[in-house]
Amino acid sequence: MTLEEFGFCEWFQNQIDPSEEGKWTLARVTAVHKGWADISDGETTRPARSTGRLRREARHTNNYLTVGDWVRCKKFDKGDFAVIHSIFDRKTALKRKSVGRVVSYQLIAANIDTAFVVHTLDKGYNLRKLERYLSIVLDSGIDPVILMTKKDLLPDDLLNERIDEVRTRIPNVPVLPISNITGDGLDEVHDLLEPSKTYCLIGASGVGKTSLINSVIGEEDLYFTLPVREKDGKGIHSTTWRELIELDTGALMIDTPGMRELGHLDSTTGIDETFDEITALEDQCRFRDCAHVNTKGCAIEAAVEAGEISRERYENFIHMRQESDAAAEAHRRKHWKNK
Numbered sequence: 001m002t003l004e005e006f007g008f009c010e011w012f013q014n015q016i017d018p019s020e021e022g023k024w025t026l027a028r029v030t031a032v033h034k035g036w037a038d039i040s041d042g043e044t045t046r047p048a049r050s051t052g053r054l055r056r057e058a059r060h061t062n063n064y065l066t067v068g069d070w071v072r073c074k075k076f077d078k079g080d081f082a083v084i085h086s087i088f089d090r091k092t093a094l095k096r097k098s099v100g101r102v103v104s105y106q107l108i109a110a111n112i113d114t115a116f117v118v119h120t121l122d123k124g125y126n127l128r129k130l131e132r133y134l135s136i137v138l139d140s141g142i143d144p145v146i147l148m149t150k151k152d153l154l155p156d157d158l159l160n161e162r163i164d165e166v167r168t169r170i171p172n173v174p175v176l177p178i179s180n181i182t183g184d185g186l187d188e189v190h191d192l193l194e195p196s197k198t199y200c201l202i203g204a205s206g207v208g209k210t211s212l213i214n215s216v217i218g219e220e221d222l223y224f225t226l227p228v229r230e231k232d233g234k235g236i237h238s239t240t241w242r243e244l245i246e247l248d249t250g251a252l253m254i255d256t257p258g259m260r261e262l263g264h265l266d267s268t269t270g271i272d273e274t275f276d277e278i279t280a281l282e283d284q285c286r287f288r289d290c291a292h293v294n295t296k297g298c299a300i301e302a303a304v305e306a307g308e309i310s311r312e313r314y315e316n317f318i319h320m321r322q323e324s325d326a327a328a329e330a331h332r333r334k335h336w337k338n339k
């Protein structure tokens, strides 16, 4: 696989200064471990460490190396071991909010083009939850595709009702009903996987992500018999856990433990895009800082009363806005304290 086939596109090429041409080995991070990372140029995977400067910088800015990153490095020890000097600016950054005493953001993966937001049609079907995962994806600047799993478990009328409901609530995102058991819809998923593009699966536990990865990859074992022994394992480790893998279509798939633990990231842009038919009315509210709750002259509340916006969706919107505002406030306070 060439660098381009491995996802090195114009976005990264444009960051290379002509004067540094040939100075660096370019590689992509395929897994991050404690103290080192695995990097690959599309052909060979090597262990690598960041320079001290890069590590200090990362600590200082909370901007750590992550799976999917493109890096400039130098090969050492006849090429078995590399040193990472810098990280390319990311095209997209999948982040999650860490909830603790203070709010902070943890980077999960970088440079994902499309995220499959996986949700079940069966028990656990919950539009609000689906919208939360969608927000994370949109906040990260990643294109979403919604995969609704377990269609085999539903009678036709309920299946159609739920698919209609999802498509109506989330009109601007493709929605595919699938079954990992019958294989229904998997060809369509497969057809969406473009060579050199990077994908991931996001969704709650038990919705069928593992099943999907196994069926999309084709070989059940390829992924989950890991960690595997490195072929040229003379380096500092002899096993590796691959978190970025190539599919038979030439597409790239990222799956990390952090992705599995994804919670909810609060940021207004994602919410605004998810609820764009609601936020479109905001300009028409009488007050510029309208809270859209029991407020005189609120255009959004009026639209809900008139039945132009679904009440459930409105309530979900308000709920997420309030959560987001609280997170932003906590963020501001943290920032202020550090000054």
Ligand SMILES: Nc1nc2c(ncn2[C@@H]2O[C@H](COP(=O)(O)OP(=O)(O)OP(=O)(O)O)[C@@H](O)[C@H]2O)c(=O)[nH]1
Pocket: 149, 150, 151, 152, 153, 178, 179, 180, 181, 204, 205, 206, 207, 208, 209, 210, 211, 212, 260
């Ligand atoms: N009937 C039916 N069962 C499915 C389908 N997809 C997954 N399952 C079952 O649902 C269960 C959970 O599936 P997984 O693929 O492990 O779900 P997951 O999203 O990877 O869950 P985590 O690993 O916990 O994140 C398993 O028992 C699967 O066999 C489907 O399309 N139809």
Ligand SMILES: [Zn+2]
Pocket: 282, 285, 286, 290, 291, 292, 293, 295, 297, 298, 299, 300, 301
């Ligand atoms: Zn309002």
